[in-house]
Amino acid sequence: MCARYALYYAPAPTDPLWALAAAWLGRDPEADAAVAQPDLPDIAAVTAEPRLYGFHATLKPPMRLRDGAGRDDLLAVARAIAAAAPAFDLPPLEVAAPHGFLALRESRPCPPLQALADAAVAWADPLRAPPDAAELARRRGSGLPPAAEANLRRWGYPYVFATWFFHLTLTRRLSSAEHALYRPAAEAHFADVLALPRRVSEICLFAQPTPGAAFILDARISLAG
Incomplete structure (x- = not known):
């Protein structure tokens, strides 16, 4: 059985961002x-x-069914969500450092993006199995703000709805010295796209076949128009 599923945004395979x-x-x-990585110190560990x-932006976070x-x-x-959501343009992206890690983020607010994420969380939630004690402890880490804690209890994940933010993650959390190396490298790597x-x-269904295995893009579901 599959350990976890998630609904993500991922660029189209024809988008040069996907290959980069x-x-x-x-x-x-x-x-x-x-895929061969850039020639940067410790890039395999950092990524x-x-x-x-x-490579993705989370809509409905990974969950057991x-x-x-x-x-x-x-x-x-996912098909019902997609049928109710018209396609839309994503604002230009930029390299950012939310919460200490590098990610690509939209350069200005995008209400249809928030609406898509909100729908994915709410519509798919009836299929979600409750998180176990170990998962709750891991999500809480060193503590969560009250709104994030409330989301964790209700939705199984801290960062949904008002606390959600679009990000395509590029690295783990970095030290100051690592930021000085990897941020300019990422900006150069993605500059042309x-x-x-x-x-x-479209939205994408990702699957993790077994605990600890890599997530696989299982299906792409087209939005309505």
Whole structure:
């Protein structure tokens, strides 16, 4: 059985960002294949965590499915979400450092993006199995603000709805010295594609086949128009 599923945004395979991101992280999650990384010190270690999840922005965070629910149930929900959500343009991207890690973020607010994430969280939640004690402890870490704690209790994840933010993760959390190395490298690596016109026209179902395994892009679901 599959350990976890998630609903993500991922660039279209024809978008040059997709290939550049696979190279940066060292893995293409759609082909489930390793990709040569840039020649940077310790790049494999710095990108190990985001490589496991595949290049993406979270809509519905990874979850185990409740008893009696399966992949096809979640795929049906994803199709319903997509049918109700018109395609839209993503603002230009930029390299940012939220919470100490590097990520690509939108350069200005994008209400349709927030609406898509909100729908993914709410519509797919009836299929979610409750997190166990170990997962709750890991999510809490050294503590959560009250709103994030409330989300964790209700939705199984701290950063949803008002606390959600769009980000395509590039690294683990970095030290100051690592930021000085990797941020300019990321800006150079992605420089030619961040401002390209980019249409959000699908959501993606990602699957983690077994605990600890890398996530695989299982299905792309087209939005309505």
